[in-house]
Amino acid sequence: MKKTLISFTLLLIALVSGAQDVPSRLQFGNMELRLSNSLRNEIEKQAAQLSRYPKYFNIKLTKAKLYFPIIERILREENVPDEFKYLVIQESALIPDAVSSSNAVGFWQFKIEAATEVGLRVDRQVDERMNIVSATRGAAKYLKSNNFYFDNWIYALLAYNTGRGGARRYVNEKHYGDRVMDLDKGTHWYVKTFLAHLIAVRENIDACPDPDFHLYEFDAGAGKTLKQIANEFKFSESELEEYNKWLKRGPIPMDKTYSVIIPMDGKRPNKHLVAVRPTRKNEQKIDHNFKEQDKFPLIGAQETPGISIVEINGKKGVVANAGDTPAILSRLGGVSISNFIDYNDISSNHQVVADQVYYFQNKRNKALAHYHVVMPGEDWWSISQKYAIKLKKLKQKNRVRPDEKVELKPGRVLWLRFIRPSQIPIAYEVVPEPQQPAPEERVLPVSQPIGKSVITDKPDQIESVQHPQPVLDEPEPKPKENLSSQQENIIEEEDIETVVLKKEPAKVKPEQQQEKPATHLVKPGETLFSIARLYKMSINDLKQINNYKDDKVIQPGELLFLVEQEPVTGVAKMDEKQQNEEKTYIYHQVASGETMYKIARQYNVTIKEIMEWNEKQDFNLRSGDNLKILRKENTD
Numbered sequence: 219m220k221k222t223l224i225s226f227t228l229l230l231i232a233l234v235s236g237a238q239d240v241p242s243r244l245q246f247g248n249m250e251l252r253l254s255n256s257l258r259n260e261i262e263k264q265a266a267q268l269s270r271y272p273k274y275f276n277i278k279l280t281k282a283k284l285y286f287p288i289i290e291r292i293l294r295e296e297n298v299p300d301e302f303k304y305l306v307i308q309e310s311a312l313i314p315d316a317v318s319s320s321n322a323v324g325f326w327q328f329k330i331e332a333a334t335e336v337g338l339r340v341d342r343q344v345d346e347r348m349n350i351v352s353a354t355r356g357a358a359k360y361l362k363s364n365n366f367y368f369d370n371w372i373y374a375l376l377a378y379n380t381g382r383g384g385a386r387r388y389v390n391e392k393h394y395g396d397r398v399m400d401l402d403k404g405t406h407w408y409v410k411t412f413l414a415h416l417i418a419v420r421e422n423i424d425a426c427p428d429p430d431f432h433l434y435e436f437d438a439g440a441g442k443t444l445k446q447i448a449n450e451f452k453f454s455e456s457e458l459e460e461y462n463k464w465l466k467r468g469p470i471p472m473d474k475t476y477s478v479i480i481p482m483d484g485k486r487p488n489k490h491l492v493a494v495r496p497t498r499k500n501e502q503k504i505d506h507n508f509k510e511q512d513k514f515p516l517i518g519a520q521e522t523p524g525i526s527i528v529e530i531n532g533k534k535g536v537v538a539n540a541g542d543t544p545a546i547l548s549r550l551g552g553v554s555i556s557n558f559i560d561y562n563d564i565s566s567n568h569q570v571v572a573d574q575v576y577y578f579q580n581k582r583n584k585a586l587a588h589y590h591v592v593m594p595g596e597d598w599w600s601i602s603q604k605y606a607i608k609l610k611k612l613k614q615k616n617r618v619r620p621d622e623k624v625e626l627k628p629g630r631v632l633w634l635r636f637i638r639p640s641q642i643p644i645a646y647e648v649v650p651e652p653q654q655p656a657p658e659e660r661v662l663p664v665s666q667p668i669g670k671s672v673i674t675d676k677p678d679q680i681e682s683v684q685h686p687q688p689v690l691d692e693p694e695p696k697p698k699e700n701l702s703s704q705q706e707n708i709i710e711e712e713d714i715e716t717v718v719l720k721k722e723p724a725k726v727k728p729e730q731q732q733e734k735p736a737t738h739l740v741k742p743g744e745t746l747f748s749i750a751r752l753y754k755m756s757i758n759d760l761k762q763i764n765n766y767k768d769d770k771v772i773q774p775g776e777l778l779f780l781v782e783q784e785p786v787t788g789v790a791k792m793d794e795k796q797q798n799e800e801k802t803y804i805y806h807q808v809a810s811g812e813t814m815y816k817i818a819r820q821y822n823v824t825i826k827e828i829m830e831w832n833e834k835q836d837f838n839l840r841s842g843d844n845l846k847i848l849r850k851e852n853t854d
Contacts (some may be wrong), residue, residue: 227782239419240265247299247371252400257410264414269422279426281312282419284433289354296358299371304416305378306354314348314463323347326357336360342811344471347465351435351477369395372409379408433461436478439470440636441584444478451480472584473614475637497810511590513577514604527551531586532607533579540572543736545779551578554805555737555777557844563599563609566739566777574603581606585634591647592630601626605634740776753780803831808843820848 240258244251253261269275282303291304309327310316312796322329324347330340336356338346348354357378364374364382370393377385388406393399401409439447444462446469448455460478470476474753515538518529527550536547547570548558559566561577570576585605592601602609610620615633617640618624626632631645638644734753746766750757760766763779772778806817814837825837831846839845 239421240413244416246301248397249371250398251372252398253398253413254400256403257401257405260403261410261414261417263416264411265421268414268418275418275422276426278307278311279419280424280429282307282423283426285312285350288350288433288435292351292354293358296355296362298358298361301416302357302361302375305375305412306357306420307419308412308415312737314350314461324352325353328353328356332360339473341472343465343467344476345464345466345614346476347464347479349462352464352480370399372399372401375412376406376409425794431481431483434480434482436480437475437639439476439478440472440609441469443469447480451482453481457481475640491758511587511604514587515606516586517575527578530575530577531582533581533606535575535579535606538570538572538574538576542570542572544568544570545737545777547576553578553844557805557807558651563602566737567735574600577606578604581608583608584636585610585612588633590632590634591649592626592628592632594628595647596628597626598624601632607634627789734780736779736781738778738780740772740778746772749778755780803846804849806845806847808839808841808845810841812839812841814839815838817845817847823847 240253240262242253242255242258244253285306286303286625289306290300293300293302306312306325310325312325314325315323316325316327317323318327320329323345326347328336328338328347333340333347333356336359338352338356340347349605361371361374361378364377364385368374368377368385368389370389373385373389373393376388380803380835416563423750434572436447444458444465445455448458451458458478458480460483465478470478511661514531516531527534529535531536534551536550538547544558544564544566545555548555551558553561555566558576558578559568561580562568563581581602587605590601590605598612602612605612612632612634613620613622613624615635617638627646629646629649631647738749738753740749746757746760749772750760760778760780765784766772806821808817814825814828818828828834828845828847829837831848
């Protein structure tokens, strides 16, 4: 049965009484309001006007019966007076997509700036002002912020309309902290209107019959579309959209928990509680699969023979060797060092870890696996590299802020694909003592898939295959001298043939044995002279290493090489012409929604030029693509 309000309210008898009894004293949070006779008369008239048309007023009452349980719970959790639930009737009549003349939107009528201030997301995909849970939480935070300043809930209410600065014109500092307050006819109109709504709704809501359905908050919809959720609960998508206008397009984002409002058959089990999620036959319990973490990182065959660029978790990357630097690896992957730093969530002075995987593409927002048990010696960063998941996304999924320092304890269960629900506590598993591999052995991969995992042409799919007896179509492994020094280190599994070789210690050049770092990130105010003096080297050497001309002026944020960069093993050394060409290009990372036209305008070039520089056959762009743009030195 379709859960609509109009058809229900048309059956109601006009239940609203003509006169509204306005008491001389009202309880409002921790305050007692004493109303003058003139103010009581004015509020009584306004309340009667609100209920003048029973048909429309009963629709408001029915909506209040549906939404109040959710609003009451959130106000209670935020320690905001319950009386503020009547404010949402005044602001929007509980119409989710209501828009005011000043472009305030949603249940609680937020403008974009105020919505952002209280943590609501407003963009082309989501507008949380239309989400009753998110918007109520935001309104409660805003009211609490005002009350913290005024220590007076009436003044906090006034500031909701006028802003804190605007409220100062109407408030009196002597009433800050008052617990008893006298109100008269001179009270601000917004407060009068609120009191009229409070009286009108409170006096009539009990006479309104309960709807034959209730609203349930579904918090496990991350990554799903409304159509998928509608199918799961077996009702129409259009019906679900009516209560979830906050989701404008696509699936529900995974950056945080979003509550999907679902109309469920039957009255609320308890009028003091939010509807409890019904038990469903197809509901699945959490089934942690920790065995799959031994397969990661999923490393494919070499992209080019002799060059250790491989596919790691479906992303282009490399397994580092001792002595590598970010500069060496970025050149190996053909990406700028700034992009390499961003792709791998590292800083400019990062010390490359031998046998660690590094990426030449953006990592994912969610991993291919669902869970991971922290092993001794692991941290947030190493786990994010293991699964090719962005570091900040890994933290978000485990309810940790990106800038928050949380030490991982061995055995902790981390969520990798979805945000851990707030009602599920942090879990721990028993982990074995770390086993150190023999230092003289190194396991090199054959060109077959690792373990029982095969990387398909679709990065988000892992195909499971069985190999009772390993059958390899590849020729015998090449002699040791023909293998790249940057072949990756993988875990030997029972069903996979491996090649075990003695690991030669990496040769480190004398320059790299010194304390001087390989690179320096230019800070504001620094010059070539000051940097050369800092590292006890000549300016000419610094210029020569970085191929700088005499008139070159360095800029803050540039990365300078401090040691001569040797060619990478297996990669032909670039000639002078290629180096000059590399210097003349900059790279633009395509952001979501950007077009070829917009990028061309930004750099004052033509679309045709961008297509020629990047050998593109069409105008299609994907978020995260890197476009080569010819640097026009004469225009700098």
